[in-house]
Amino acid sequence: MPDPATETADANASRGADGKGTTRVAYLGPMGTYSHQVAVGEFGKGLVYVGQGTIPAVFDAVQQGAAEFGVVPFENSTEGAVNPCLDSFTKGGVRIVGEAYLQIHHYLLLTHPSTPPTRIYSHPQALAQCSTYLSTHHPGAQIIPVSSTAAAAKMAKDQGEGTAAVASIMCAEVYGLEMGGREVEDRRDNTTRFFVIAPITTGTTSHPSSTPLSTTTSASTNPSKTLILFTVPHALPGALARALNALASRGLNLSMITSRPSGVRKWHYWFFVDVEADENDDRVKEALREMEGECEVVRVLGSYKSVR
Numbered sequence: 001m002p003d004p005a006t007e008t009a010d011a012n013a014s015r016g017a018d019g020k021g022t023t024r025v026a027y028l029g030p031m032g033t034y035s036h037q038v039a040v041g042e043f044g045k046g047l048v049y050v051g052q053g054t055i056p057a058v059f060d061a062v063q064q065g066a067a068e069f070g071v072v073p074f075e076n077s078t079e080g081a082v083n084p085c086l087d088s089f090t091k092g093g094v095r096i097v098g099e100a101y102l103q104i105h106h107y108l109l110l111t112h113p114s115t116p117p118t119r120i121y122s123h124p125q126a127l128a129q130c131s132t133y134l135s136t137h138h139p140g141a142q143i144i145p146v147s148s149t150a151a152a153a154k155m156a157k158d159q160g161e162g163t164a165a166v167a168s169i170m171c172a173e174v175y176g177l178e179m180g181g182r183e184v185e186d187r188r189d190n191t192t193r194f195f196v197i198a199p200i201t202t203g204t205t206s207h208p209s210s211t212p213l214s215t216t217t218s219a220s221t222n223p224s225k226t227l228i229l230f231t232v233p234h235a236l237p238g239a240l241a242r243a244l245n246a247l248a249s250r251g252l253n254l255s256m257i258t259s260r261p262s263g264v265r266k267w268h269y270w271f272f273v274d275v276e277a278d279e280n281d282d283r284v285k286e287a288l289r290e291m292e293g294e295c296e297v298v299r300v301l302g303s304y305k306s307v308r
């Protein structure tokens with residue numbers, strides 16, 4: 001049976017009778033997604049977990065006050081950026097207050113163990129993380145991307161014989177599916193990095209995590225990281241180098257850089273950089289002031305304790 005800590009509610013879950021309300025955590029649903037498991041690992045029991053249909057809907061729930069926190073997948077060690085998450089961050093309205101890592105082991109879950117699947121459902125990131133396994137073991141099956149791994153498990157269960165899902169082991173139990181393949185990810189070290197988000201307006205700087213899922217050390221003693229989002233005028237030679245040099249010249253180390261098309265015009269990008277320092281560090285403040293002179297837009301998405 002599912003753990004009660006994983007109990008879900010819809011996005012309109014009402015506030016508690018004490019006037020303050022029960023803390024609500026939005027995640028990509030339904031029950032049993034990796035996002036759900038990270039949310040429960042981060043926040044524990046006694047909260048209301050509100051499953052959303054898409055990653056942008058998790059951002060909307062947090063921004064519009066339907067949840068106090070959200071948990072979103074940002075990047076995967078095998079497949080890279082989770083683009084709907086990056087795109088949602090560019091729209092603003094939320095702040096990063098924590099990070100978490102989950103080693104992802106996928107399972108091929110079947111409705112009828114003796115019937116080879118002709119249709120295999122999963123989230124596009126999960127399908128990509130298992131692409132070698134799928135093309136080797138099920139070359140003739142139709143591979144169908146859906147909104148989440150748990151939605152795939154539910155679909156397979158509903159559709160019956162000939163269907164399968166790539167999903168977590170938890171989904172086998174929650175949706176009553178049989179094991180067709182264990183740890184079918186292409187890389188054993190397959191890991192997804194998640195962010196905990198909160199509305200900008202709360203001024204929240206940390207989340208009430210008791211035991212971070214991904215580490216045995218206390219997050220509160222770990223160094224901070226800051227995720228910065230910016231665009232540069234690409235027509236000017238060296239604009240990106242100058243923006244990054246504002247950080248490098250102050251001895252600030254970058255642990256990640258990635259980009260997304262901005263949608264403003266062709267070949268114009270948002271850049272995301274993780275800086276190994278807190279936004280209240282004087283060097284970060286000075287670097288941001290210098291970047292404002294070099295960048296079209298520069299925004300801090302949040303500072304959070306590094307748990308890697």
Ligand SMILES: O=C(O)C(=O)C[C@]1(C(=O)O)C=C[C@@H](O)C=C1
Binds near residue numbers: 035073076147150192
């Ligand atoms: O569908 C899920 O279970 C999710 O939580 C989404 C998601 C993703 O978007 O990356 C999260 C972790 C895994 O990398 C695969 C899928």
